[in-house]
Amino acid sequence: MNSNRSLSNTSRYNGCSVSGALSVSAFIRDAVSIVHGPAGCAHQASSLFHSTMIANERFDIPYIYTSGLLEEQIIFGGENRLRESISEALSYDPSVVFVIGTCISETIGDDIDSVCTDAWEVPVINLNTSGFLGDSFERGFLNAIKGASELITASDEKTLSANIIGEKNLEFEVEENYSEIRRLLGLLGIDINIRFVRDITTEDIPNFCRGSLNIIREDPSGVLTQFFAEKTGIPSIPRFPSGTSDTLNFLEEAGRLLNLPWAEAVAREKEYQRSVFEEFSDLGDERIAFDSFGFQDADTQFFTDIAKNTGIKIDPDGTVIPIPLTAPVGTTGIRRMLREWRRFIDA
Amino acid sequence: MKQIALYGKGGIGKSTTSANLSAALSEKSLEILQIGCDPKHDSTRMLMHGEWIPTVLDLVRKKGEANIAVDEIVFKGYNGIRCVEAGGPEPGIGCAGRGIIATFQLLEKLDALYGDVIVYDVLGDVVCGGFAMPMREGYAQEVYLVTSGDFMALYAANNICKAIARLSKRTKNRCTLGGVICNSANIENEYELVKEFAEKINSKLVAFIPRSPIVRVSEVNRKTVIEYAPESEQAEIYRKLADTVMKNVPDKNKIPVPMEMDELESLSLKYIKI
Ligand code: SF4
Numbered sequence: 262m263n264s265n266r267s268l269s270n271t272s273r274y275n276g277c278s279v280s281g282a283l284s285v286s287a288f289i290r291d292a293v294s295i296v297h298g299p300a301g302c303a304h305q306a307s308s309l310f311h312s313t314m315i316a317n318e319r320f321d322i323p324y325i326y327t328s329g330l331l332e333e334q335i336i337f338g339g340e341n342r343l344r345e346s347i348s349e350a351l352s353y354d355p356s357v358v359f360v361i362g363t364c365i366s367e368t369i370g371d372d373i374d375s376v377c378t379d380a381w382e383v384p385v386i387n388l389n390t391s392g393f394l395g396d397s398f399e400r401g402f403l404n405a406i407k408g409a410s411e412l413i414t415a416s417d418e419k420t421l422s423a424n425i426i427g428e429k430n431l432e433f434e435v436e437e438n439y440s441e442i443r444r445l446l447g448l449l450g451i452d453i454n455i456r457f458v459r460d461i462t463t464e465d466i467p468n469f470c471r472g473s474l475n476i477i478r479e480d481p482s483g484v485l486t487q488f489f490a491e492k493t494g495i496p497s498i499p500r501f502p503s504g505t506s507d508t509l510n511f512l513e514e515a516g517r518l519l520n521l522p523w524a525e526a527v528a529r530e531k532e533y534q535r536s537v538f539e540e541f542s543d544l545g546d547e548r549i550a551f552d553s554f555g556f557q558d559a560d561t562q563f564f565t566d567i568a569k570n571t572g573i574k575i576d577p578d579g580t581v582i583p584i585p586l587t588a589p590v591g592t593t594g595i596r597r598m599l600r601e602w603r604r605f606i607d608a
Numbered sequence: 609m610k611q612i613a614l615y616g617k618g619g620i621g622k623s624t625t626s627a628n629l630s631a632a633l634s635e636k637s638l639e640i641l642q643i644g645c646d647p648k649h650d651s652t653r654m655l656m657h658g659e660w661i662p663t664v665l666d667l668v669r670k671k672g673e674a675n676i677a678v679d680e681i682v683f684k685g686y687n688g689i690r691c692v693e694a695g696g697p698e699p700g701i702g703c704a705g706r707g708i709i710a711t712f713q714l715l716e717k718l719d720a721l722y723g724d725v726i727v728y729d730v731l732g733d734v735v736c737g738g739f740a741m742p743m744r745e746g747y748a749q750e751v752y753l754v755t756s757g758d759f760m761a762l763y764a765a766n767n768i769c770k771a772i773a774r775l776s777k778r779t780k781n782r783c784t785l786g787g788v789i790c791n792s793a794n795i796e797n798e799y800e801l802v803k804e805f806a807e808k809i810n811s812k813l814v815a816f817i818p819r820s821p822i823v824r825v826s827e828v829n830r831k832t833v834i835e836y837a838p839e840s841e842q843a844e845i846y847r848k849l850a851d852t853v854m855k856n857v858p859d860k861n862k863i864p865v866p867m868e869m870d871e872l873e874s875l876s877l878k879y880i881k882i
Contacts (some may be wrong), residue, residue: 332710336668337698337708369701
């Protein structure tokens with residue numbers, strides 16, 4: 262029984278496993294994702310996509326398919342309706358179909374696995390999202406990454422490149438964060454192999470194992486690190502770096518894992534960090550106070566450190582600065598954040 | 609319109625009791641509708657002279673809800689009693705409780721839910737939200753618990769009593785406990801035991817139906833006792849039950865008090881002869 266409870270009752274990070282799974286599967290461009298449940302479940306998720314993506318100025322909102330269960334299927338079982346939906350989905354000529362179960366399909370006991378293992382012309386993958394998956398956006402997200410990884414095949418060829426895993430496709434600064442990681446890896450001479458999963462096609466996935474380093478967006482529970490270690494044998498860094506020293510450590514860690522000299526890259530990055538703080542030296546005499554709006558379990562220490570580096574004083578009467586939902590990534594992330602602080606201070 | 613429902617453990621004789629009750633009521637020139645709410649769909653068989661009538665849910669599955677006409681689901685049986693079987697999904701899939709409520713709603717939509725008395729014969733001891741729907745939605749307004757002196761039958765009856773007690777707290781509740789019917793299993797001291805059970809749960813024993821071979825004989829002949837052996841003592845007993853039910857006006861404020869498990873056990877022990 263899934264009985265995880267969210268203390269905050271509900272927040273951006275809790276909610277429905279369907280949205281979490283779609284935030285992965287819908288970003289494989291030649292895939293179709295079918296939400297197997299009432300149309301309302303798919304609607305919930307697509308509304309979220311719609312509003313979040315438009316707010317992030319992305320207009321290529323993925324199309325989400327649903328088996329649209331009605332009362333009739335709730336009474337008699339929805340497996341046949343799922344079969345029909347998969348057939349309908351196949352008319353769009355996808356390379357893979359993902360099936361995303363809901364609370365309802367689990368309640369009435371649909372055996373999604375058996376439907377998925379029927380003889381379909383393309384892989385049909387159950388992302389295991391059915392049921393009341395506790396604190397569930399996360400669980401849907403993880404299960405979808407695991408499900409999509411079924412398309413990964415072994416590779417003899419290795420390149421000096423990194424796989425980026427588990428980018429948060431609905432995150433505001435997802436592209437900026439990616440560019441930052443790419444820039445950092447560039448300092449070490451490492452390319453990007455695959456973004457798993459962001460705007461890829463299924464043709465990209467078999468190349469996964471050509472990468473020689475896995476970098477996971479964030480993996481607080483360690484689940485993805487372990488999963489990909491077992492599946493691919495590729496070493497992992499389990500987070501995107503945030504903060505000055507963490508960014509330097511990231512470079513060092515990546516270098517060590519790949520047996521590359523890293524000292525020069527670290528030195529260059531340190532220099533860049535210095536220049537960033539210099540760029541904001543005009544804020545040196547300013548006073549600010551942080552406000553998390555009660556939303557998050559905010560760890561203000563991180564932001565306090567950045568303020569100190571810039572020479573800004575923390576003062577309860579200072580300009581109120583909202584704490585971002587996620588910590589800025591790398592040095593460029595800090596720079597972006599300081600620009601925002603400047604706007605607040607100058608306002 | 610009186611809407612009564614017989615609830616009780618599977619195999620306790622709900623269908624036999626319901627069919628004979630409906631038959632006895634029909635003799636009073638009342639218009640009766642009997643709805644079997646069990647995927648097993650054998651509630652109305654004796655009223656239909658052994659015919660298995662198509663179930664509402666089978667038809668919905670085959671034709672879709674929109675294409676169903678009243679005469680495809682409501683069948684005239686003995687003495688003009690209108691018979692309906694809700695049916696259910698195949699075992700192991702879907703949700704039968706939801707199916708039952710969909711059946712009632714369809715009957716309502718087709719203006720078929722009328723009569724002087726509607727007898728709902730509800731599959732017994734499953735009292736999840738889905739199966740409690742008839743009580744919750746105000747279809748089962750007077751619930752009769754069918755039990756014997758068998759411990760498991762009393763246990764099931766007590767559970768249903770819990771459901772009624774729970775629903776009684778709702779402001780819009782229309783469901784009351786009409787009483788307890790003992791369908792005897794030939795257990796010693798059964799009358800006393802079930803009578804005391806009924807009182808303990810703040811209700812009353814409204815009928816004691818002795819076990820009689822005539823019930824089986826009638827069934828083999830595909831008839832209710834009322835029809836097959838109208839002169840028999842057993843038929844008289846069902847007629848008496850029909851009288852009692854018609855006269856019964858359960859007090860809406862009288863809420864049943866389910867027993868605790870150990871209480872129920874000691875009650876059974878009290879009457880058992882070892
Ligand atoms: S019913 Fe379950 S699957 Fe559907 S939207 Fe709600 S939480 Fe998500």
